[in-house]
Amino acid sequence: MGTSLQPAHMLSPGANLGAYIQTVSGFDVLSAEEEKQLAEDLYYREDLNAARQLVLSHLRFVVHIAKSYSGYGLNQSDLIQEGNVGLMKAVKRFNPEKGVRLVSFAVHWIKAEIHEFILRNWRIVKIATTKAQRKLFFNLRGQKKKLAWLTNAEAKAVAADLNVDVSHVHEMEGRLAAHDAAFDAGVDDDDDSAWQAPAHYLEDRRFDPAAQLEHENWQENSLNSLAAAMGQLDERSQDILRARWLSEQKSTLHELADKYGVSAERIRQLEKNAMKKMRVAMEA
Template sequence: MGTSLQIVENLSPGRNLDAYVQSVSAIPVLSADEERKLAERLYYEEDVASARQLVMSHLRFVVHVAKSYSGYGLPLGDLIQEGNVGLMKAVRRFDPTMGVRLVSFAVHWIKAEMHEFILRNWRIVKVATTKAQRKLFFNLRSMKKGLTWMTNDEVKAVADDLGVEAKTVREMEGRLAANDTAFDAPVADDDETPFYAPANYLEDMSADPASQVEDANWKQETEQQLMTAMQQLDERSQDILIQRWLREEKATLHELAAKYQVSAERIRQLEKNAMKKIRLALEA
């Protein structure tokens, strides 16, 4: 058993998944008596070695649970790692006096970590935020009979079973049917396989010299037109527009009203009239 533990500690499910699964499967399952003694040493004496052995002997169970979530399109290795975190939390909180096996207690912690990982990573836009939506998210995938859209009767049955409205079921079904596309995904092993990631067909024009010159000319011309239009305004109107629109810290109507000793409504009228003149000058 010691050799198997050493092998697992040198592996990661993200690096060599097959070797990892093979190694954890080789670790013997603890008997009820062995598990109880280890759990008691951990619970009463805080024995770290016992905690390690309890965790290692249940890694195969985490792999088993992770495989049941393979339909979400996320790497199995990542799911296993998240499940291992849940397993360690469960071992730390396990009370041997409860009279249940560790696996019965740990399964809830393992699934909780996997659920959090799936909801964080399955979609760029969150598909489930409330507790009811989270329940619907995981149950709807198992209740759907196939890849086709559910009938009205099926929607009603799911809604009644989960205690939600039918429109909520339809909305979640639509979210589940949507797919995110990675902007820059790995290239296929062979050059013959087409890959339609946006990075492969969206052209970046920002580095094109002609586009850069055109943008610079357009900016210069626009700024010149604006300055010419501003010069047609009286000094007060120019100052109002500069203070209200061209400064990083914009002045309020009341601040300008106090400066020119008029009402805030008068400043608003002057600003509106000045903007109208600027617009007409730029369109000419």
């Protein structure tokens, strides 16, 4: 029962995965008697050193489980780290009086943490949210390793085996077959593949003759409406609007007040009334 102390970086799968696996493979495998004694020390006496030895002696088991999830395209170190979290939760909850080995009890906790990690990170859009969908996701993933698209008979067999509706099997199969695609082409994509990026399928209407003509007609109509509405105002109101809104060097209320010998408040009222008349004229 001599699990030796190791440097912290050797017990982190992210630092050097090969060295980590070699390290955890060197830890002693506990006998049933040793495991029960350590579990009792932790359960009844909260012996943290016993907890540590229980965890370290089962790290190789986490590596073994994590390898079975290598088909999801996620970093193996991350999968192992998540499995280790599940192992620690199992050790904390392990009751030596139940008469089972820790490895049998811990497998559920290890897989649960790995499953959660995969569902959070495998796709940007979550593909399985309910308990039934998660069960179907992981079981169907295993089936798809040896099957092409499921036939109706195969889909019904999977549905019956997992106790789900056959329509859910087809839906999950479609989700598994889908893949994420970047909107723009990658910087390393060559000319033969870059054109397939979704960005290239958007229509560019900037140089469409019909769109340009439509825009020019809109501008012309707007200018004609503006000129006609301005023509219905008195000269002072026209001058105020031009000075306040249409000139490059816009005048202030006080500058126009000095020009017409009235208060700035009076200029503001004239401007407001003129804008109202313009709006009514252009909407008519």
